[in-house]
Amino acid sequence: QEFRLNWGHYLSNGPFLQVEQEFIDAVEERSEGRVEFNVVYSGGLGSGGELLTLAGRGAIDMAAVVPGYYADQLLFAKALQIPFVFDSPREAIKVAEYSYAEIPAFQEELKTLRVRRLFHQPLGSYYMAGADDSCATLEGIKGKKVRTFGSDIPLMMDAVGAVPQSVPAGDQYEALERGTLDYAFVNMGNIEAYRLYEPGPNMCGPALSMAGHMVVIGERAWQRLPQDIQDIISDEAAKAQQRYVEWVDESEAAAAERVKAAGANVTTYSAEQLATWQAAAPDLLAKWVEELKGRGRGEEAVATAAKWRELTAD
Amino acid sequence: MLDPVTAFLIVIALVAFLLVAGAHIGVSLGLGGLLGMYLSIGPDAALAQLATVPFSTTNSFTLAVIPLFILMGSLATQAGLTSELYTAAYNWVSRLPGGLAMTTTIASAAFGAASGSTIVNAAVFTRMAMPEMTKLGYSKRLSAGAIAASGTLAAMIPPSVLMVIYAIITEQSVGLLLMAGLVPGILTALVFLIGIYVMVRRKPEIAPVPRDPIPMSEKIGSLKNVWGIVVLFTLVIGGIYGGFFVPTYAGAVGAFGAFVIVVLKRRAKGPVMAETFRDAVVTSATIFTVIIGGMLFARFLTYTGLVSTVSETVLAFGLPPFAYLLAFALLFLVLGMFIEPIAIMIMTLPVMFPVMTEVGYDPVWLGVIAVKMAEISLITPPVGLNVYVVRSASPVPLQLGDVFSGVAPFILMEGLILILLILFPEIVTFLPSMAQ
Amino acid sequence: MLATTQRFIERLAFLTVLLGGLGLLISMFLGMGDVVGSLFDNPLPGALEVTESTMVLIVFGGLAYAQIRQRHLRVELAYLKAGPKMRSVMDIIASLSGVTFFCLMVWQGFNEALFSYTISEATSGLVRFPLYPARFALVLGASLLVVQLVFDLVRDIVNFGVDKDFELG
Ligand code: NA
Ligand code: NA
Numbered sequence: 001q002e003f004r005l006n007w008g009h010y011l012s013n014g015p016f017l018q019v020e021q022e023f024i025d026a027v028e029e030r031s032e033g034r035v036e037f038n039v040v041y042s043g044g045l046g047s048g049g050e051l052l053t054l055a056g057r058g059a060i061d062m063a064a065v066v067p068g069y070y071a072d073q074l075l076f077a078k079a080l081q082i083p084f085v086f087d088s089p090r091e092a093i094k095v096a097e098y099s100y101a102e103i104p105a106f107q108e109e110l111k112t113l114r115v116r117r118l119f120h121q122p123l124g125s126y127y128m129a130g131a132d133d134s135c136a137t138l139e140g141i142k143g144k145k146v147r148t149f150g151s152d153i154p155l156m157m158d159a160v161g162a163v164p165q166s167v168p169a170g171d172q173y174e175a176l177e178r179g180t181l182d183y184a185f186v187n188m189g190n191i192e193a194y195r196l197y198e199p200g201p202n203m204c205g206p207a208l209s210m211a212g213h214m215v216v217i218g219e220r221a222w223q224r225l226p227q228d229i230q231d232i233i234s235d236e237a238a239k240a241q242q243r244y245v246e247w248v249d250e251s252e253a254a255a256a257e258r259v260k261a262a263g264a265n266v267t268t269y270s271a272e273q274l275a276t277w278q279a280a281a282p283d284l285l286a287k288w289v290e291e292l293k294g295r296g297r298g299e300e301a302v303a304t305a306a307k308w309r310e311l312t313a314d
Numbered sequence: 315m316l317d318p319v320t321a322f323l324i325v326i327a328l329v330a331f332l333l334v335a336g337a338h339i340g341v342s343l344g345l346g347g348l349l350g351m352y353l354s355i356g357p358d359a360a361l362a363q364l365a366t367v368p369f370s371t372t373n374s375f376t377l378a379v380i381p382l383f384i385l386m387g388s389l390a391t392q393a394g395l396t397s398e399l400y401t402a403a404y405n406w407v408s409r410l411p412g413g414l415a416m417t418t419t420i421a422s423a424a425f426g427a428a429s430g431s432t433i434v435n436a437a438v439f440t441r442m443a444m445p446e447m448t449k450l451g452y453s454k455r456l457s458a459g460a461i462a463a464s465g466t467l468a469a470m471i472p473p474s475v476l477m478v479i480y481a482i483i484t485e486q487s488v489g490l491l492l493m494a495g496l497v498p499g500i501l502t503a504l505v506f507l508i509g510i511y512v513m514v515r516r517k518p519e520i521a522p523v524p525r526d527p528i529p530m531s532e533k534i535g536s537l538k539n540v541w542g543i544v545v546l547f548t549l550v551i552g553g554i555y556g557g558f559f560v561p562t563y564a565g566a567v568g569a570f571g572a573f574v575i576v577v578l579k580r581r582a583k584g585p586v587m588a589e590t591f592r593d594a595v596v597t598s599a600t601i602f603t604v605i606i607g608g609m610l611f612a613r614f615l616t617y618t619g620l621v622s623t624v625s626e627t628v629l630a631f632g633l634p635p636f637a638y639l640l641a642f643a644l645l646f647l648v649l650g651m652f653i654e655p656i657a658i659m660i661m662t663l664p665v666m667f668p669v670m671t672e673v674g675y676d677p678v679w680l681g682v683i684a685v686k687m688a689e690i691s692l693i694t695p696p697v698g699l700n701v702y703v704v705r706s707a708s709p710v711p712l713q714l715g716d717v718f719s720g721v722a723p724f725i726l727m728e729g730l731i732l733i734l735l736i737l738f739p740e741i742v743t744f745l746p747s748m749a750q
Numbered sequence: 751m752l753a754t755t756q757r758f759i760e761r762l763a764f765l766t767v768l769l770g771g772l773g774l775l776i777s778m779f780l781g782m783g784d785v786v787g788s789l790f791d792n793p794l795p796g797a798l799e800v801t802e803s804t805m806v807l808i809v810f811g812g813l814a815y816a817q818i819r820q821r822h823l824r825v826e827l828a829y830l831k832a833g834p835k836m837r838s839v840m841d842i843i844a845s846l847s848g849v850t851f852f853c854l855m856v857w858q859g860f861n862e863a864l865f866s867y868t869i870s871e872a873t874s875g876l877v878r879f880p881l882y883p884a885r886f887a888l889v890l891g892a893s894l895l896v897v898q899l900v901f902d903l904v905r906d907i908v909n910f911g912v913d914k915d916f917e918l919g
Binding site: 333335338341342348366382562563566567596599604652657702 | 850
Binding site for chain 1: 793862875878
């Protein structure tokens with residue numbers, strides 16, 4: 001092959017990366033073998049916190065980047081992971097696509113970091129999973145230890161009186177089993193993958209929908225590629241983005257069915273409940289705008305938030 | 315850009331040259347990795363990786379368990395737990411055939427429950443036991459061999475820095491691996507005791523028996539002093555086993571427990587305390603130098619894709635699993651003659667682990683085997699870290715050759731234990747499987 | 751001259767080790783505090799983040815002192831067999847390779863630290879704990895080691911072929 005693209009991934013390989021694998025296959029096939037991807041999973045080329053730097057400096061060619069890990073660099077991208085902004089993974093991706101096409105600040109911050117966005121991973125909506133069904137009401141969540149990460153989800157849980165706990169993803173099963181955690185908080189795919197429905201057969205949600213990681217290509221790697229290959233990659237990236245949303249909806253629904261068949265009991269929050277919850281929490285999007293004001297990017301953040309509220313209004 | 319294989323050969327030549335020349339192991343691996351990335355990917359890859367790896371490797375919550383376990387061992391030494399264990403073991407077994415060697419073995423194994431470092435064990439018990447054994451007329455070989463070999467028990471009996479490093483390289487549960495080492499560690503100590511008994515029965519002149527019997531009251535009295543180790547062990551292992559906390563916190567709790575014992579025993583004198591902390595910091599720095607260099611080396615290997623190519627090629631032979639195990643053990647044994655075990659793990663596991671699990675070996679069991687091989691490498695010539703430590707810590711003049719011939723029978727016993735662990739993997743797996 | 755310099759470096763190295771020791775003490779108390787706090791549903795916020803930063807202090811605080819005390823891990827096989835001249839050659843190679851490696855690390859680490867400072871990089875949890883102090887600690891610790899290695903190099907060259915004490919372990 002002419003071009004070998006080293007792609008650093010923080011996740012371990014698995015069926016939930018199927019769409020990314022399809023993207024790889026399609027590009028390799030359409031380029032007639034001129035491009036080959038060397039995807040290294042589980043942080044083999046760099047941990048989650050290193051990948052953006054490595055891609056920007058040309059040490060690796062592509063990376064799966066979680067915006068939340070780079071809260072001081074991806075000031076705009078990280079907003080795609082704010083709770084209570086999006087109703088569904090589909091909506092999160094719709095807003096992401098719009099923002100990268102129409103709001104210059106989004107592309108510009110990536111440009112400074114010398115990477116280009118190809119597509120986003122949509123994350124399945126988050127459910128709480130625990131031993132009892134008190135999560136069915138917002139009252140019931142009060143005082144419960146819920147697994148959180150980042151800085152916004154703890155605030156979201158705090159709003160209903162839950163106690164945010166930081167537990168590594170792989171330890172959730174044990175933590176639920178031993179009661180160090182009352183509720184896990186992840187998407188159905190992971191509830192199934194980590195078998196969280198065993199210690200936590202009672203699920204309530206969806207409470208949070210957001211975008212996941214972003215697949216980027218380093219500017220230097222991109223410039224090295226001839227026009228025709230760039231076109232193939234852009235085209236397949238757009239397809240992957242569409243397919244990813246459909247695939248997440250399908251696979252999350254299927255996971256939910258299997259989890260239910262295994263005896264789980266899923267309570268769906270009403271629009272009212274979610275509105276109450278959101279009202280109890282600080283306006284996290286407004287909080288983001290405040291933060292960006294402090295960093296001298298207030299104007300763009302205000303415009304972004306306004307546009308997003310318009311796009312997500314039902 | 316060079317092709318991966320050429321780059322790899324150049325890198326290996328450089329690393330071998332630097333290692334033989336006596337450069338720091340971490341520096342040798344790190345420079346090798348950088349050169350490899352420079353040759354096969356480009357200067358930016360090498361420099362960018364050097365920009366991120368040292369920080370991301372050290373700024374890590376999981377790896378924080380390593381300095382904390384080291385601190386726990388240092389504090390436990392300062393608390394005098396070693397001499398209390400030694401006295402208690404002495405009172406109970408010193409009059410058996412080879413009793414003083416047995417004393418060291420038992421005390422060292424017990425202290426392994428507070429210490430994660432084989433070097434600490436070897437050094438402490440050399441200073442404590444060597445003069446006593448010499449005075450009584452023990453053969454220097456038996457004395458030094460028993461001390462050096464039983465010093466390695468600290469690597470198997472939890473807590474263990476080596477076990478943590480294995481768990482992190484192979485992405486296994488640190489807690490399960492720590493627990494998995496308990497039974498094999500005790501088994502090893504038992505085999506050593508039997509071995510000593512047999513050796514001394516065949517040649518009683520190598521181990522005279524102390525003259526005065528010890529009254530029962532004194533025997534029982536000395537047991538009261540071993541509570542410290544019991545408390546520490548219960549805190550750390552009970553905490554992990556009971557799921558109360560993750561291993562990093564087990565390190566903090568264990569160190570804190572040892573700290574409290576130091577204070578309660580009124581041994582918390584400022585200068586000594588400072589020395590203890592300083593020592594733990596310095597030891598951590600040396601270990602992490604190897605880890606950082608090893609990480610850079612591993613990144614280079616990952617870029618080249620050689621790891622997966624080699625694993626796939628090796629697997630394509632389609633040999634019976636046992637053949638792979640044999641290759642794994644041999645590789646470890648040969649490298650272990652020359653190189654320090656942390657570096658061996660960092661260099662070999664990325665290739666060997668996927669192969670071994672693919673042919674069906676249990677990852678937790680494999681961790682115990684790897685640590686067992688590491689234990690052996692610490693006492694095999696020509697480079698056996700524990701042997702050197704015993705030699706240099708001994709208050710009695712010792713030849714390196716004496717220590718090496720002294721550990722020879724223990725290497726045989728280690729081989730026997732290895733066979734037991736392979737034939738009966740349940741020895742390793744039953745305890746962690748109960749925790750799951 | 752050499753002796754005065756060594757004393758000065760040693761004092762600095764001693765100071766950084768002390769800081770590392772302090773970091774170790776902090777991470778011990780924080781870990782313990784978080785465990786106890788969690789038992790009462792009151793975990794210590796930021797315990798994890800601070801522990802991570804103190805790790806950098808521990809590791810890079812101990813680097814130079816480990817060099818002074820000859821504690822860094824090496825393969826001593828050939829060294830033990832070598833005569834005084836060969837030993838000097840080997841010492842020079844060891845110091846030179848160390849200087850090269852850690853100089854590169856200081857250079858890259860400094861750029862990272864500066865960038866981290868410019869963007870006020872902080873941990874992403876509920877507690878926003880700044881990361882640049884730890885990044886600068888890395889640079890300072892590694893720099894001090896470079897100074898010590900250069901010093902060792904000069905001494906090895908000045909005393910070429912002179913037999914010297916070598917302590918193992
Ligand atoms: Na141990
Ligand atoms: Na050896």
